[in-house]
Amino acid sequence: xxxxxxxxxxxxxxxxxxxxxxxxxxxxxxxxxxxxxxxxxxxxxxxxxxxxxxxxxxxxxxxxxxxxxxxxxxxxxxxxxxxxxxxxxxxxxxxxxxxxxxxxxxxxxxxxxxxxxxxxxxxxxxxxxxxxxxxxxxxxxxxxxxxxxxxxxxxxxxxxxxxxxxxxxxxxxxxxxxxxxxxxxxxxxxxxxxxxxxxxxxxxxxxxxxxxxxxxxxxxxxxxxxxxxxxxxxxxxxxxxxxxxxxxxxxxxxxxxxxxxxxxxxxxxxxxxxxxxxxxxxxxxxxxxxxxxxxxxxxxxxxxxxxxxxxxxxxxxxxxxxxxxxxxxxxxxxxxxxxx
Amino acid sequence: xxxxxxxxxxxxxxxxxxxxxxxxxxxxxxxxxxxxxxxxxxxxxxxxxxxxxxxxxxxxxxxxxxxxxxxxxxxxxxxxxxxxxxxxxxxxxxxxxxxxxxxxxxxxxxxxxxxxxxxxxxxxxxxxxxxxxxxxxxxxxxxxxxxxxxxxxxxxxxxxxxxxxxxxxxxxxxxxxxxxxxxxxxxxxxxxxxxxxxxxxxxxxxxxxxxxxxxxxxxxxxxxxxxxxxxxxxxxxxxxxxxxxxxxxxxxxxxxxxxxxxxxxxxxxxxxxxxxxxxxxxxxxxxxxxxxxxxxxxxxx
Numbered sequence: 001x002x003x004x005x006x007x008x009x010x011x012x013x014x015x016x017x018x019x020x021x022x023x024x025x026x027x028x029x030x031x032x033x034x035x036x037x038x039x040x041x042x043x044x045x046x047x048x049x050x051x052x053x054x055x056x057x058x059x060x061x062x063x064x065x066x067x068x069x070x071x072x073x074x075x076x077x078x079x080x081x082x083x084x085x086x087x088x089x090x091x092x093x094x095x096x097x098x099x100x101x102x103x104x105x106x107x108x109x110x111x112x113x114x115x116x117x118x119x120x121x122x123x124x125x126x127x128x129x130x131x132x133x134x135x136x137x138x139x140x141x142x143x144x145x146x147x148x149x150x151x152x153x154x155x156x157x158x159x160x161x162x163x164x165x166x167x168x169x170x171x172x173x174x175x176x177x178x179x180x181x182x183x184x185x186x187x188x189x190x191x192x193x194x195x196x197x198x199x200x201x202x203x204x205x206x207x208x209x210x211x212x213x214x215x216x217x218x219x220x221x222x223x224x225x226x227x228x229x230x231x232x233x234x235x236x237x238x239x240x241x242x243x244x245x246x247x248x249x250x251x252x253x254x255x256x257x258x259x260x261x262x263x264x265x266x267x268x269x270x271x272x273x274x275x276x277x278x279x280x281x282x283x284x285x286x287x288x289x290x291x292x293x294x295x296x297x298x299x300x301x302x303x304x305x306x307x308x309x310x311x312x313x314x315x316x317x318x319x320x321x322x323x324x325x326x327x328x329x330x331x332x333x334x335x336x337x338x339x340x
Numbered sequence: 341x342x343x344x345x346x347x348x349x350x351x352x353x354x355x356x357x358x359x360x361x362x363x364x365x366x367x368x369x370x371x372x373x374x375x376x377x378x379x380x381x382x383x384x385x386x387x388x389x390x391x392x393x394x395x396x397x398x399x400x401x402x403x404x405x406x407x408x409x410x411x412x413x414x415x416x417x418x419x420x421x422x423x424x425x426x427x428x429x430x431x432x433x434x435x436x437x438x439x440x441x442x443x444x445x446x447x448x449x450x451x452x453x454x455x456x457x458x459x460x461x462x463x464x465x466x467x468x469x470x471x472x473x474x475x476x477x478x479x480x481x482x483x484x485x486x487x488x489x490x491x492x493x494x495x496x497x498x499x500x501x502x503x504x505x506x507x508x509x510x511x512x513x514x515x516x517x518x519x520x521x522x523x524x525x526x527x528x529x530x531x532x533x534x535x536x537x538x539x540x541x542x543x544x545x546x547x548x549x550x551x552x553x554x555x556x557x558x559x560x561x562x563x564x565x566x567x568x569x570x571x572x573x574x575x576x577x578x579x580x581x582x583x584x585x586x587x588x589x590x591x592x593x594x595x596x597x598x599x600x601x602x603x604x605x606x607x608x609x610x611x612x613x614x615x616x617x618x619x620x621x622x623x624x625x626x627x628x629x630x631x632x633x634x635x636x637x638x639x640x641x
Contacts (some may be wrong), residue, residue: 054439119625126380126436127624130576132568134617141614247448255440299457304449311442312430322476 003184009324010176010265014039023161029101029165031279035272036168037229041245041264042252043175044222047086048215049253050321052189053195054124057246058116061139062220064241066105066227068143071100071156071236079158086147090177098162100173102228107223108339117216121209127213136246139300144238155235163233171229174224187214216269248275251307257317262324274306275299283310341367341410341547348603356598358486362551366571367590368500369544371583373375375517376537376566377428377634378436378579382443384545385568386450387423391549392426392559393454396463419450420542424535432438439489462560465553476549485554488628497587500540509536570597573620579630588632593620 014036021032045059073096075083080092096104118132146155161283182188193201198208228237248271256267278299282294309315366384398408427446428609428628431439471488474481504510509532515523516533525531552564571590578589597616601609623631 016505119621123624123628126440126576127628129380130573130625131621134573134620137569137617138614143619145610193344193519233455244448247444250441251445295456297452299481300452301449301456305450307445308449309441311438311445312427315434315438 005325006262006323007180009011009262011173013265013269014172014176018165018172018208019100021165021169028117031272031276033163033165033168035269035276036165037163037226037233038171038249038252038272039268040175040226040229041223041249042256042264043172043179043261044219044269045249045253046258046261047179047182047219047222048212050258050260050264051183051191052194052212053216053259054212055129056132056216057129057250058135058139059219059223059248060241060249061116061136062109062113062223063230063245064139064143064238064335066109066224067156067231067236067241068150069108069232070105070223070225071159072150073104074098074159074232080112081173081234083154083156083158084151085140086152087150088148091149098160098232099103102225102232103211105228106221106225109227110221113220113222114213114217117213117220117340121212121216127209136242140238140242152308153238156231157235159235161229161232161234163229168225168229168233175225178218178222182215182218183261187211191215198315201280230273248303251303253316255307255310255317257319258320259321260314260319260323263317263319266319270318271303273308275303278302284287299340341453348599351474351482351486352599352602354482354486356442356595358483358489358551359598360557361490362548362568362585363543363571363574363594364591365493365496365548366438366567367578368497369541369548369585371580372513372537372541372544372573373428374575375583376513376520376534377432377439379428379431380436380443380464380572381423381440381541381570382440382568383423383447383450384453384541384571385564386447387419387542387545388564388567389454389561390419390450390557392465392553392563393463394456395467395549395553396465396559397430399465399467400463402634403467405490408465408467409546409550412549413543416546417539417542420538420545421535423539428534428538447568451561451565457615458559458561460561462558462563463525467556468550468554469557479605480627481613483485486549488554489551492547492551496544503540510532513537522542533567570594570616573617576631577623577630581630585630585632589630592631611616627628 017032017035017039021029021036031086041059043062044062044207045056048054048059049056051067072084072087072091073094075091077095080087116135119127143150146152150156172285183192187306190201190206193204194206194208194211202208227241230241249268252267252271253264254267255271256265257263278294281294282296282298284293314320348563366388370381373379391412394412395408400410419487423446427442430440434442435546465632471485472483474483475487483540504514512523513534513536514527516528517575520530548564551561556563570593574589574591574593576589578587579585593616596604600615601612604612612625
């Protein structure tokens, strides 16, 4: 395939992050694993937002649903009554292995995105932004109070913490490959055509609605997978899959460059690296003999300033929304018309 | 004394009206800026939050009420102007989505700064607390703030309407929200109109801050965040392009949440946000241009 080289950049970056994670102490390794999960989420966002140019604030709902699915299926049966006393009857005795729970999480994310997408993909622009936000609010509201399907406001404790570097790395690569395969497929090309010029794409017979729905479903699938990984990484609580995660992952996508897969991966890694370093520095660290002890909350401020600055100074992101090419002239297609 | 259906008493109805009035003001504040800049300001709630912290600090320092309100206006207006110069101006002409994400970033930035500065526990604004006590009108208890909120909102909206329809700068603003580039060609000065819109919107945020702190005196970094999300939904549902539909949208969603939140028992009202946002999605699907937008113009491709 002619474009296969575009896969090299993202995969090498993910692999490098995973390998780097094996070299550090166990406590630091968590940051790398978390970063790789974030890469999966941001790649899921890219599949829809990057290719369609339509903003979605709702993808973290699918991450949350994935986390809830994998979490409920993975808590040991003996501990379910303690953590989730009001769990629906048919879920109480269900228990699956790690990989199965991830697969089911991904499927649930995909189905949820498909169902939500059927009405919502008719909207674009601001209406789409607000409607997807509404999806996030509804999901958050229901997961907070519906104790028949999860722990409600409690954290998902006792979920086996199986998401290590290897699993998170493999999953991130899977997400990248799926996103790449989608973007290079007929569907991905048609969707990007609608992003660049809606009227022209319609004129050649592309159905904007159908193409967006396909992308939304694929990205919901990846988001569900990422949610499954997340719940196996740390005890997820309903507020940890809400506004803050929406903000940070959108920031990553926009900072990297929303219109390319390379941009999504670069953004996720760069912002994660900065964010993790600042989080460490908030607990006190020393760099080159300087002792740094930042007050808690600095990370959010710096990331906020960075995101605003990138949007103002370079709205197409660090990579300019372009894929990494090894030879020839950089492909400039989407950079000039980058929308998100 | 109760209205038969849903067990709505007069206090609930008055609270619903008050919340609707406050949300209507927020809707106008968001709508004014959208009119001239085509920018949805997600950080509007954080302006309110900043004003609320100003009020809380003033009451902590024992300032008199008028001084607290002056401080609130000063802080919110300064921040509005800063936001316009540092964020809105460089973003002018970008796509609405980029601008929305940028104001999303500004919102989180301001919230993190507040968190760093004041901590997550928040502060209490007490100087206007006496407005929370009830007035007894014809045997019915109604909290003073409910009446004050409705009156203040009506006065603000009337003043704004006078400004927009009876003055030259108001005419310029209306022209600019209708067609920005054409109005510039006809001699409307862009920066002046935008600055005025931002200032008016900031002043409304300060008014909202004063009234919201009376209703809920505990000011935390996420103060008014939920309200902003709800108002934004209301504004888009009402019809963002025109001031009156936007105001009606804000009022409706505020009134509905206020009344339903007060009338439903807790085990049902906890799902109120889900219901409200489901209704928002439904309206967007049925009437993408807004519930209250009855104009005949069709958006061009």
